[in-house]
Amino acid sequence: MSQAAGQAAAVEESAGPDALPPRPWAAARWLGRVSSALAVAGTLGTVAIMTIINLDVGGRYFFGKPFPATAEIVSAGIVSIVFLQLAHAVGEGRSIRSDMLIGRLRRRSPRWADALDAVHHLAGAAMLAVLVRYVWPKIVDSIADDETVGLYGILQLPAWPFAVCVLAGAVLAALQFLLLAAAHARAARLGRAP
Amino acid sequence: QETIPLTIVAGHAPVAMGVALLRDHFIPEVDRILAEQGDYQIEWTQAYAGSVADYNGVLEAVEDGIADLGYVPHLFEADKLPLEQITYVTPFGTADLPKLMEVIERLHEELPELDQAWADHNQRVLAPVGIDAYHLLTSFPVETLADMDGRKIGTAGLALNWLKGGEAIPVALALPTFYNSMSTGLIEGIVTFETAVAPYKFHEVAPYIAKVNFGAQYGSALTVNLDVWDTLPDPVKEAIEAAAQSYMDVVAEAYYTSGAQSLEAAAAAGATVSEFPDAQRKAYAEKMPNVAMEWAKALDAKGLSGTKTLETYMRLSREAGIEHARDWSQE
Amino acid sequence: MSNVEIGLASILLILVLIQTGMHVSICLMAVSFLGVWLVKGRIAVAGALLGQAALDSVARYSFGVIPLFVLMGVLVGVSGMGRDVFDVAGQAFRRLRGGLGIATVFANAVFAAVNGTSIASASVFTRIAVPELIRQGYTPRFSVGVVAGSSVLGMLIPPSLLLILFGILSESSIGALFTAGILPGLLLALLYALLILGLATFAPRFVGRPSNADLRIMGRAEMATRSLPVLALIVLVLGGIYGGVFTPTEAGAVGALGALVIALVKRRLTARGFWEMLVETGHVTASITFLIIGAHMYSRLLALTGLPRAMNGLLEGLNLGLDGVLILYLVMIVLLGTILDSASILLILLPLMLPVIETFGVDLVWFGIVTIIAVEIGLLTPPLGVACFVIKSNLEDRTITLGDIFIGAAPFALTMVLAMALVFAFPWLATALL
Numbered sequence: 020m021s022q023a024a025g026q027a028a029a030v031e032e033s034a035g036p037d038a039l040p041p042r043p044w045a046a047a048r049w050l051g052r053v054s055s056a057l058a059v060a061g062t063l064g065t066v067a068i069m070t071i072i073n074l075d076v077g078g079r080y081f082f083g084k085p086f087p088a089t090a091e092i093v094s095a096g097i098v099s100i101v102f103l104q105l106a107h108a109v110g111e112g113r114s115i116r117s118d119m120l121i122g123r124l125r126r127r128s129p130r131w132a133d134a135l136d137a138v139h140h141l142a143g144a145a146m147l148a149v150l151v152r153y154v155w156p157k158i159v160d161s162i163a164d165d166e167t168v169g170l171y172g173i174l175q176l177p178a179w180p181f182a183v184c185v186l187a188g189a190v191l192a193a194l195q196f197l198l199l200a201a202a203h204a205r206a207a208r209l210g211r212a213p
Numbered sequence: 214q215e216t217i218p219l220t221i222v223a224g225h226a227p228v229a230m231g232v233a234l235l236r237d238h239f240i241p242e243v244d245r246i247l248a249e250q251g252d253y254q255i256e257w258t259q260a261y262a263g264s265v266a267d268y269n270g271v272l273e274a275v276e277d278g279i280a281d282l283g284y285v286p287h288l289f290e291a292d293k294l295p296l297e298q299i300t301y302v303t304p305f306g307t308a309d310l311p312k313l314m315e316v317i318e319r320l321h322e323e324l325p326e327l328d329q330a331w332a333d334h335n336q337r338v339l340a341p342v343g344i345d346a347y348h349l350l351t352s353f354p355v356e357t358l359a360d361m362d363g364r365k366i367g368t369a370g371l372a373l374n375w376l377k378g379g380e381a382i383p384v385a386l387a388l389p390t391f392y393n394s395m396s397t398g399l400i401e402g403i404v405t406f407e408t409a410v411a412p413y414k415f416h417e418v419a420p421y422i423a424k425v426n427f428g429a430q431y432g433s434a435l436t437v438n439l440d441v442w443d444t445l446p447d448p449v450k451e452a453i454e455a456a457a458q459s460y461m462d463v464v465a466e467a468y469y470t471s472g473a474q475s476l477e478a479a480a481a482a483g484a485t486v487s488e489f490p491d492a493q494r495k496a497y498a499e500k501m502p503n504v505a506m507e508w509a510k511a512l513d514a515k516g517l518s519g520t521k522t523l524e525t526y527m528r529l530s531r532e533a534g535i536e537h538a539r540d541w542s543q544e
Numbered sequence: 545m546s547n548v549e550i551g552l553a554s555i556l557l558i559l560v561l562i563q564t565g566m567h568v569s570i571c572l573m574a575v576s577f578l579g580v581w582l583v584k585g586r587i588a589v590a591g592a593l594l595g596q597a598a599l600d601s602v603a604r605y606s607f608g609v610i611p612l613f614v615l616m617g618v619l620v621g622v623s624g625m626g627r628d629v630f631d632v633a634g635q636a637f638r639r640l641r642g643g644l645g646i647a648t649v650f651a652n653a654v655f656a657a658v659n660g661t662s663i664a665s666a667s668v669f670t671r672i673a674v675p676e677l678i679r680q681g682y683t684p685r686f687s688v689g690v691v692a693g694s695s696v697l698g699m700l701i702p703p704s705l706l707l708i709l710f711g712i713l714s715e716s717s718i719g720a721l722f723t724a725g726i727l728p729g730l731l732l733a734l735l736y737a738l739l740i741l742g743l744a745t746f747a748p749r750f751v752g753r754p755s756n757a758d759l760r761i762m763g764r765a766e767m768a769t770r771s772l773p774v775l776a777l778i779v780l781v782l783g784g785i786y787g788g789v790f791t792p793t794e795a796g797a798v799g800a801l802g803a804l805v806i807a808l809v810k811r812r813l814t815a816r817g818f819w820e821m822l823v824e825t826g827h828v829t830a831s832i833t834f835l836i837i838g839a840h841m842y843s844r845l846l847a848l849t850g851l852p853r854a855m856n857g858l859l860e861g862l863n864l865g866l867d868g869v870l871i872l873y874l875v876m877i878v879l880l881g882t883i884l885d886s887a888s889i890l891l892i893l894l895p896l897m898l899p900v901i902e903t904f905g906v907d908l909v910w911f912g913i914v915t916i917i918a919v920e921i922g923l924l925t926p927p928l929g930v931a932c933f934v935i936k937s938n939l940e941d942r943t944i945t946l947g948d949i950f951i952g953a954a955p956f957a958l959t960m961v962l963a964m965a966l967v968f969a970f971p972w973l974a975t976a977l978l
């Protein structure tokens with residue numbers, strides 16, 4: 020195999036199932052920006068978790084003053100962090116999947132591979148829409164009931180900001196899946212630009 | 214004969230006696246009563262140990278109809294069932310669990326708002342479930358309150374509130390991590406209930422057991438989804454209610470006696486079990502901020518009957534001959 | 545269709561859908577949703593189960609530190625610490641065939657003593673070891689395989705989140721379980737080393753033809769200096785855990801902060817680099833944790849179908865002796881391991897199995913170690929092998945496929961079966977140190 024052919028094959032392979040055909044739409048750019056912003060918030064959340072646990076450990080060991088309700092805050096925080104970062108991870112094609120069949124299909128018939136990809140991403144959008152539909156009332160309830168995160172009598176934070184993060188992340192991830200489905204469908208119809 | 218499918222769910226594993234007795238007493242009892250009548254039989258799906266809902270998700274699972282019956286540890290639901298937290302904000306009561314559960318039953322009879330809170334979450338209580346008395350286990354001898362000064366004491370959840378006011382350093386941990394945290398020296402003592410001592414071998418790492426007696430606690434309930442309940446035929450309802458009543462008695466008795474056995478086993482294995490002097494216990498309770506009053510007033514402010522529940526509970530306790538180390542309904 | 549049949553059908557459906565390349569988390573969600581709808585007869589119940597599982601199945605302290613263990617891994621990579629320990633181990637084993645592979649196992653065993661999840665081990669060593677293994681001429685398959693295989697040491701050598709979970713469910717001493725995990729952990733590491741020696745000698749096409757001719761020989765002093773930062777981190781984490789400063793769970797946060805400080809002191813970290821690292825940590829955390837959420841939804845469906853209980857009833861009906869029951873149980877775990885994550889398997893099987901096991905008077909600590917090894921085999925088996933997924937999501941080289949990882953990990957999964965059999969046959973391997 021010539022060097023160039025080898026490189027081309029490598030590019031083809033590395034353009035794994037999630038690699039995007041060109042996205043000309045403004046909606047895609049905006050979605051990308053909002054996803055990034057949420058991912059930034061999630062990242063800050065990770066740093067916050069690291070800080071709180073270290074304050075708890077240090078405070079307890081050196082000063083006999085633990086940080087209150089650390090376990091409860093971290094437990095609630097991880098769910099928000101995951102959902103905040105989900106849309107960005109979906110957009111970057113980082114969701115975990117098997118690439119055996121689709122990779123083989125892409126080498127033989129890229130357009131059929133894109134069609135299958137469109138179906139998979141549509142399923143992703145549908146399942147996240149279902150999730151949003153059924154998480155929504157739980158979040159409305161948690162606001163109505165003044166639900167809290169933390170420990171009664173020790174430290175309590177309102178639960179709704181945590182819940183809103185989950186909801187926002189799920190909505191955006193659904194949109195990302197939808198956009199990818201549309202892009203793959205377009206590629207299946209028109210073929211990918213060289 | 215008609216077969217009715219019912220799903221029963223618990224977040225705790227059947228190592229918790231309340232869950233084990235669902236499997237070994239409540240369900241066989243329902244089946245036995247129905248078999249005698251011969252008209253109905255239940256096809257049970259049993260899902261324990263968090264396989265369908267986590268311990269803090271059972272209330273919601275019953276509410277949504279994922280579970281038909283559930284073992285709800287409502288001590289983790291202070292937001293949704295605030296009034297049910299009553300025993301946790303009134304520590305230093307009785308160690309006599311069966312007697313405490315009678316008071317809890319009477320409290321529910323006198324104050325319909327307690328059951329209403331469950332109904333708001335689409336379920337009704339079939340049997341309240343309590344847990345045996347909490348004590349202090351340490352790696353050093355404790356005879357007076359002052360012995361705890363500056364020591365790191367680990368405990369879980371609402372029991373952290375009982376370490377307020379003293380000079381001990383409260384460390385929030387989950388029950389299963391107590392042993393390791395003791396053996397590495399992360400904590401120097403544990404506040405936990407009697408039944409947990411021997412099975413988790415806490416006495417190996419905390420061989421001094423001071424029977425401080427923070428009191429037996431009311432922390433869980435067996436509940437049923439209201440939509441499901443309304444569709445059940447009367448004979449089935451009656452069988453379930455009868456089995457629930459006897460389950461409630463059997464659980465209370467089981468925790469009470471096995472709590473004592475647990476401490477005996479610890480003592481036999483070399484632990485030092487000592488009474489905590491009454492005067493010290495009283496001093497401990499007096500030194501605490503009035504957590505009950507704070508709790509009641511906060512609930513009053515939300516339009517809930519906090520003070521009414523507190524006062525009724527203290528009165529019913531007195532009537533049942535239960536003496537708290539401090540009258541939490543007084544300033 | 546009966547509920548049990550729905551359970552069986554759901555397994556088939558998942559196997560097929562994952563093969564077609566559907567996102568694994570979406571596939572688990574969709575099958576769970578349809579399954580619960582069929583079992584309960586109401587779509588609202590199926591939706592409620594999905595919503596509840598999404599909100600509460602990972603809402604635990606031990607899951608909350610996953611991003612921090614991932615962050616620590618990224619930092620160990622960026623700061624050059626991982627490279628250093630790996631180079632030193634590579635030096636130490638350089639005279640052996642497959643020396644760098646053995647060095648990977650060795651370094652993983654050391655790292656296992658500072659972290660509680662295989663997820664962390666897999667993500668750290670994908671970054672540290674894979675590029676260097678490939679550079680020295682090992683095949684990509686072998687390189688990712690050795691990382692996948694040795695990552696399971698993270699759960700076997702204490703501290704271990706899975707052993708903690710087993711202790712909770714079986715009410716046995718977590719301290720004893722930790723101690724019991726040490727010898728089997730070392731045994732597995734030794735078996736891996738022998739496996740690599742054997743493969744390098746007899747299956748060079750699988751392993752590659754590595755050459756470390758360009759490897760500069762280090763002096764003792766240099767080896768010591770380069771080991772120092774990682775040793776400092778190990779002392780911080782292990783010393784902190786066993787010195788009673790923090791718990792194994794909290795160690796994730798302290799270790800991440802410690803690694804951050806070391807990276808700053810070594811001047812290996814720019815503000816931009818730090819930011820990119822956090823974003824990367826976010827991607828790995830989101831994809832892995834969302835997968836775990838999907839697996840929890842699915843395990844909830846399985847529990848509702850009553851399939852596990854039916855399997856258990858079948859087992860009891862066969863009237864096997866203790867050994868027969870245990871062997872079937874272990875086979876069942878390994879099979880479930882192909883489609884479920886480790887924690888879900890324990891949650892589903894243990895409550896059913898423990899009453900059966902206890903009637904035989906089995907030593908629960910030994911039983912726990914055998915169980916954990918069996919469960920961990922599932923990390924390496926397709927279609928749902930969490931360790932392999934973690935490696936895939938951490939790989940910078942996108943040309944290595946998930947299939948490559950599973951194939952590369954296969955010899956290591958088989959070696960785990962051997963380790964499991966040895967601990968099964970010689971219980972003293974688990975109980976000797978107690």
Ligand code: NA
Pocket residue numbers: 656657658659660661697698699700701702703704
């Ligand atoms: Na470990």
Ligand code: NA
Pocket residue numbers: 881882883884921922923924925926927928929930
């Ligand atoms: Na697997």
